[in-house]
Amino acid sequence: MIPELGTFAIILALCFSVLQIFHGRQSAVFGQAIFLSMAMLSLIICLITNDVTVLYVRDHSHFSLPLFYRIGAAWGGHEGSLLLWCLILSYWSALFCIFGYKKMSKQISEKMLMTLGLISTGFILFLLLTSNPFFRDFPTALIVGNDLMPVLQDPGLIFHPPVLYSGYVGCALSFAFAIAVLIKGNMTTADARACRIWIILPWSFLGCGIVSGSWWAYRELGWGGWWFWDPVENASLLPWLSATALLHSLIVSEKRHTFLGWTVLLAIITFTLSLIGTFLVRSGVLVSVHAFANDPTRGLFLLGFLTILIGGSLLLYSFRIGKFYQNVNFALFSRETMLLLNTILLLTAVFTILIGTLYPILLDALNLGKISVGEPYFNTIFIPLVLFVLLLMGIAPHIKWQKDQTSTLLKLGLPFLFSSMIVASVSFIFSTTLYTLLGIFFSAWVLLSTLQYAIKIRKNSLRHSGMIVAHIGIAILALGITFNKTYSTEKQLRIHPNESIQFANHDFYFDRINTNQGPNYQSVQAIFLVQHQKKLIGEIDAEQRIYTSHDEILSHPGILFNFWRDLYIALGNRFPDGSWSVRLYYRPFVRWIWSGGLLTVLGGLLSVLVRYKKEKPA
């Protein structure tokens, strides 16, 4: 009964979304949100009651699966995560109706809802026709579920996908805005201002999703890395970079009423990338560590829809963009130029990563063999671009709009001097490489010049607090990455219980082996006692889990962390002589990377709050 209700709710939601295309009414949005919520609730109930007649439940749950993960299983598989996609889109649209609809001109708001209705219809159709999570099959024999994939059985499953999806799907709002603006033929300053939070919010969610994904991979995969340039990771980084560019371009559109066409194009590109991301993850075109269930017909449907939607909007763009041409009204040395350069650099980064991600398909399509593009390519191309962006980040806030004297640069002498001094002292004390020094220099440069800017505008600092926090976050992130890449060490070895090993200035004593029985797995735990300068500083439990329902062995690393570094142990095989293979990792500054990322997200949220507060009295 419940599964049929779920399907029925999806069908009703589809009717509302079709209505939304033609009328752009708010009631259609709310109807959709309510019925999709009901569908999601039905799916969760099916999972909790372990109704194995529902195929989705059979494939992603098991009677031994803890309740917590049963709820998470609602988006642990393809069908469920697609339902989540539609649900989140309806929530974004509803949020827009409540908080944004009246702030924009009616023409724009209405067209935006219509565009969102179109996207929603496409995805709900996709859900119903190819991936209905409520599809039932009545088995004749007694069966048990296949269980959730072991890698997904982690608290991260509950939060990471909804947050990341909120980011992906939220890009639809700025896309809808771009389409509405193109149809209307102009973008007013008020509209641009009202649109800003609908870019910053999804951008913050995307950032948060990327950080939580990185943290999850670090904790679960046992490889001691926090970023692998894996296609699925790239799929989330690409829209983030492009949204960052869009964010900055929109500032110029709002304050200076220029770059209008560029903003519109960036909005379309951002949503395209987020759709391509969804497509790459869902279609199985690329193989990645995130091995989801694949089905070519689904890929075909999704790609067809993507082509029509994006192809159509780019066609519209090429017809209407003429209306947005303007004369250049700023000098070469001005904040406009700085921001333009910044967006171009970010977009270049987007394209190089996209090429790297799609290159394996290209070679395969030309029958040149199957390859994978790895870290060396991405690092070689991405790092110089990022360094250049960091350089601009330190300068741009200090430069005036429209036209400024090059002598303004002299005011940045202090940050420059201090950064150089830091680099000089680091190179004096530690062994380094050129990239390390550049990384340290530019991180310090961004940090110090942002602080100088904060001091300069201290009377007005609340208004710019979001930007200041976000830029400081990036500086900390860059510093964390630099130190982490330079000073990480690792070691693989065989060790017997009660033996001791020295690594990265710490003594690791293999104390004992524990065996445990988890709810749906058996685990072996190796307990290490860690000493630093003859003092016991903690214990690391490296674990190996065997998930019986999946016949899968998963290494669950043990981590001992503080402000400066992580000590990380992954447990490998046991040898017949009683020794174990273990991998030890020393990961300095890795917490800085995530903290910096989160600070950037916080900056985004802060600027939304400040904006909302400022607008309220008016």
Added chain:
Amino acid sequence: MKKIRVLLPLVLFMLIAGLLFRGLKLHPEKIPSPLIGKSVPQFSLSTLDNPNRTLTQSIFTGHVTLLNVWATWCEACSIEHPFLMHLVKDEHIIIDGLDYRDDDETAKKWLQQMGNPYQIILTDPTGNAAIDWGVYGTPETFIIDKNSHIRYRQIGAIDETTWTTVLKPLVEQLEHE
């Protein structure tokens, strides 16, 4: 000139979309085992019944063999197991086993209960030999011809359908080579 420039994003997108459409028809996950057509990897492994006896790749010469990689902790293996018993009993197929990352005593007990379809059982407690064979997970089955060349690799359990449609015809063909 301007007209052409504004079409640039569209053209670029269409190129990418075309590439992705093409990509749908390719199957990156179907990377054929690089071992197909090659001799079996060299090994020297103990057998389950006698840990002091070590065998090498020479055991495969002279007859068509199925090498089944299994483990007692693998549930899919216990589902596959009755079918392997049927193959040996009713179709007289030679199956050797590679016991993957397992405990000898547990394995012996397991076989006592479930029956033993294997002619020879090699043990690989560390999983090192399985790495040489490029094993992803259990169960996996390799078909090895009379000259001890690997001819096919089956990932996942063998059932009636895969046996009659894929494996059996190949085994019969190899018998006549």
